[in-house]
Amino acid sequence: xxxxxxxxxxxxxxxEAFLTxxxxxxxxxYPSLFxxxxxxxxxLQLLLKATKADDKGSNKGFEATxxxxxxxxxxxxGSVQVSDSAVYFCALSDRGGFKTIFGAGxxxxxxx
Amino acid sequence: xxxxxxxxxxVICKSGTSVKIECRSLDFQATTMFWYxxxxxxxxxxxxxxxxxxxATYEQGVEKDKFxxxxxxxxxxxxxxxxxxxxDSSFYIxxxxxxxxxxxxxxPGTRLTVL
Numbered sequence: 238x239x240x241x242x243x244x245x246x247x248x249x250x251x252x253e254a255f256l257t258x259x260x261x262x263x264x265x266x267y268p269s270l271f272x273x274x275x276x277x278x279x280x281l282q283l284l285l286k287a288t289k290a291d292d293k294g295s296n297k298g299f300e301a302t303x304x305x306x307x308x309x310x311x312x313x314x315g316s317v318q319v320s321d322s323a324v325y326f327c328a329l330s331d332r333g334g335f336k337t338i339f340g341a342g343x344x345x346x347x348x349x
Numbered sequence: 350x351x352x353x354x355x356x357x358x359x360v361i362c363k364s365g366t367s368v369k370i371e372c373r374s375l376d377f378q379a380t381t382m383f384w385y386x387x388x389x390x391x392x393x394x395x396x397x398x399x400x401x402x403x404x405a406t407y408e409q410g411v412e413k414d415k416f417x418x419x420x421x422x423x424x425x426x427x428x429x430x431x432x433x434x435x436x437d438s439s440f441y442i443x444x445x446x447x448x449x450x451x452x453x454x455x456x457p458g459t460r461l462t463v464l
Binding site: 269271273278279280281282283286288326330335336337339340341342344 | 355381383390391392393395398442444451452453454455456457458460
């Protein structure tokens with residue numbers, strides 16, 4: 238079945254460092270891909286999404302490109318801030334958006 | 350737009366009692382709502398999917414008599430944890446979508462603690 242694998246955390250970075258969180262997926266068909274962020278004690282917020290191959294999703298300085306050839310959707314940010322400390326979930330859903338499968342989540346700590 | 354709320358945000362109850370959690374779509378009609386459970390430092394586990402006016406579809410291993418889901422209107426779904434026990438303590442998150450949407454919109458979650 239469909240699945241999402243993302244790098245284990247926690248990831249600890251200093252402020253202004255470059256961030257990469259790897260995400261690969263296995264899916265039949267052509268899924269949509271998402272990154273969600275969860276701040277402590279809160280629900281999930283959609284960070285960015287891409288719906289087809291070579292699409293780049295971006296938001297708040299974060300970017301991810303839908304790579305069909307490598308079945309990847311890595312999250313990147315050029316300069317992280319303390320406020321980016323959170324758990325990041327990579328996810329995929331079928332075209333209808335009815336079933337979303339989440340990766341295990343990667344916890345990011347950013348030190349001042 | 351596309352705001353989903355949950356109530357309560359946290360609840361503490363005694364073992365053996367039942368707890369109801371509400372999920373509301375505030376600015377759209379949610380044709381489908383989803384209920385997830387999240388254990389500490391883990392990912393979300395889909396419990397069930399409900400379409401307005403019909404019975405919920407539960408994922409394998411989720412007890413439908415334990416976790417009662419009602420989706421009575423296009424803006425409200427409820428999850429009732431019946432005869433709660435300490436092992437039911439968890440973070441419960443709902444999400445909702447409308448027919449043409451390609452993503453779900455998540456509520457802020459409800460933290461349930463059963464003593």
